[in-house]
Amino acid sequence: MWRCGVVLTVVVTAALKVVVVAGLGCSASPLPVRVSASATHQERLAAAHSLLQESPLIDGHNDLAWNLRKFLHNKLHSFNLSTDLRQEKPWRRSSFSHTDLPRLRQGRVAAQFWSVYVPCEAQYMNTVQLLLEQIDVIKRMIAASSHETTLVKSTSEIEAEFGCGRVASLLGVEGGHGLGSSMGVLRALYDLGVRYVTLTHKCHTPWAECSEVDAEVEPNARGLTSYGKELILEMNRLGMMVDLSHSSSHTALDVLATTRAPVIFSHSAARALCAIERNVPDDILSSLATNGGLVMVSFYNDFLTCSRTASIDSVVAHINHIRTMAGVDHVGLGAGYDGINRTPSGLEDVSQYPELFAELLSDPSWSLQDLKKLAGLNLLRVFARVEQVREELVAEKPSEEIIPIHDIDSRWPCRYKFASLDEAAGHT
Numbered sequence: 001m002w003r004c005g006v007v008l009t010v011v012v013t014a015a016l017k018v019v020v021v022a023g024l025g026c027s028a029s030p031l032p033v034r035v036s037a038s039a040t041h042q043e044r045l046a047a048a049h050s051l052l053q054e055s056p057l058i059d060g061h062n063d064l065a066w067n068l069r070k071f072l073h074n075k076l077h078s079f080n081l082s083t084d085l086r087q088e089k090p091w092r093r094s095s096f097s098h099t100d101l102p103r104l105r106q107g108r109v110a111a112q113f114w115s116v117y118v119p120c121e122a123q124y125m126n127t128v129q130l131l132l133e134q135i136d137v138i139k140r141m142i143a144a145s146s147h148e149t150t151l152v153k154s155t156s157e158i159e160a161e162f163g164c165g166r167v168a169s170l171l172g173v174e175g176g177h178g179l180g181s182s183m184g185v186l187r188a189l190y191d192l193g194v195r196y197v198t199l200t201h202k203c204h205t206p207w208a209e210c211s212e213v214d215a216e217v218e219p220n221a222r223g224l225t226s227y228g229k230e231l232i233l234e235m236n237r238l239g240m241m242v243d244l245s246h247s248s249s250h251t252a253l254d255v256l257a258t259t260r261a262p263v264i265f266s267h268s269a270a271r272a273l274c275a276i277e278r279n280v281p282d283d284i285l286s287s288l289a290t291n292g293g294l295v296m297v298s299f300y301n302d303f304l305t306c307s308r309t310a311s312i313d314s315v316v317a318h319i320n321h322i323r324t325m326a327g328v329d330h331v332g333l334g335a336g337y338d339g340i341n342r343t344p345s346g347l348e349d350v351s352q353y354p355e356l357f358a359e360l361l362s363d364p365s366w367s368l369q370d371l372k373k374l375a376g377l378n379l380l381r382v383f384a385r386v387e388q389v390r391e392e393l394v395a396e397k398p399s400e401e402i403i404p405i406h407d408i409d410s411r412w413p414c415r416y417k418f419a420s421l422d423e424a425a426g427h428t
């Protein structure tokens with residue numbers, strides 16, 4: 001509450017009246033009303049804004065941090081997330097740039113998971129270093145705009161920031177190759193504030209199969225290894241969400257059979273509507289209800305329509321399909337802005353989420369409560385359950401499993417290795 005007071009002062013000086021209203025609490029904002037079937041687009045858009053003022057919108061995946069590395073080599077002296085980047089070089093010319101704080105506010109985004117992405121090309125090399133550098137650059141970016149956003153690590157902090165009219169920032173690691181197959185690295189990442197790990201990107205890890213590699217190039221993996229299962233149990237114990245976007249179906253099924261907590265797909269679409277491995281098949285959608293997890297829908301045209309073009313209707317079709325197969329409690333949003341270069345018409349950047357809700361408000365099968373679930377309540381429920389599992393497992397000891405040496409030695413010979421215990425004892 002003390003921090004809200006400070007925020008309000010800052011905001012009043014900046015004369016952002018809309019935010020002042022949000023800062024005073026929900027009672028000050030107009031109650032969202034169900035618009036009539038004959039409502040105009042403007043009326044539905046106004047209702048969408050009210051809805052998102054009332055209940056938080058949480059997006060599962062944004063790749064801005066990788067653009068900070070590509071465009072700026074992580075030098076932030078001339079970067080300011082609080083400005084309209086459409087006016088700034090090199091952002092204004094990039095089809096990969098869709099995000100800044102003014103537009104996140106316009107889009108009513110209450111919480112953003114920033115992707116701590118490391119490319120597969122770095123696997124078995126400097127992945128852990130790159131990962132730490134990406135966490136560092138995200139933290140510096142947030143600190144430089146600390147009047148508008150804060151790094152948060154829990155559901156209660158997301159709700160508190162939303163109550164203050166601020167944008168909550170969260171960290172998700174993409175992907176598991178950045179763990180260096182190490183329980184110690186996993187735990188250290190949790191301590192740094194990371195709250196989900198995407199198990200794979202476009203490469204197999206030594207313990208999990210991804211959805212997207214040529215089987216002839218990397219024939220080995222098949223689902224999760226037993227060490228991979230240990231990692232899932234350790235994530236459950238820690239309170240780290242498991243993200244299955246990019247995982248193969250084998251891996252996803254193995255995780256669903258192993259995990260003690262609900263999972264997420266931070267940025268995926270439905271395979272029934274665009275038949276690529278990267279999208280989630282119906283059988284896994286159906287089993288999500290049992291697991292309690294959710295699919296956060298990607299806005300990448302190529303995943304939505306299997307073509308270079310898409311519209312708001314394409315996103316709506318995927319949301320509706322996932323709602324039909326998994327249930328309305330198991331669908332959310334994970335646009336993937338800044339990591340994609342083809343976005344649906346009408347959803348060109350992070351400022352346009354309300355347009356999606358305006359569209360869904362024209363469909364009477366979506367209640368206001370269901371729309372709030374889609375916006376963020378489903379993710380909050382999953383995250384809260386993951387936090388609760390952490391509490392339940394508090395007496396469990398940290399895992400001391402080490403990946404079997406034959407699973408990594410041939411691909412990753414250049415590393416400092418554990419000595420055999422006999423040899424080590426001989427040296428003391």
Ligand SMILES: *[C@@H]1O[C@H](CO)[C@@H](O)[C@H](O)[C@H]1NC(C)=O
Pocket residue numbers: 080081082083
């Ligand atoms: C960043 O931009 C905001 C909004 O234009 C401005 O108020 C702030 O002073 C800028 N920060 C820096 C360090 O220039």
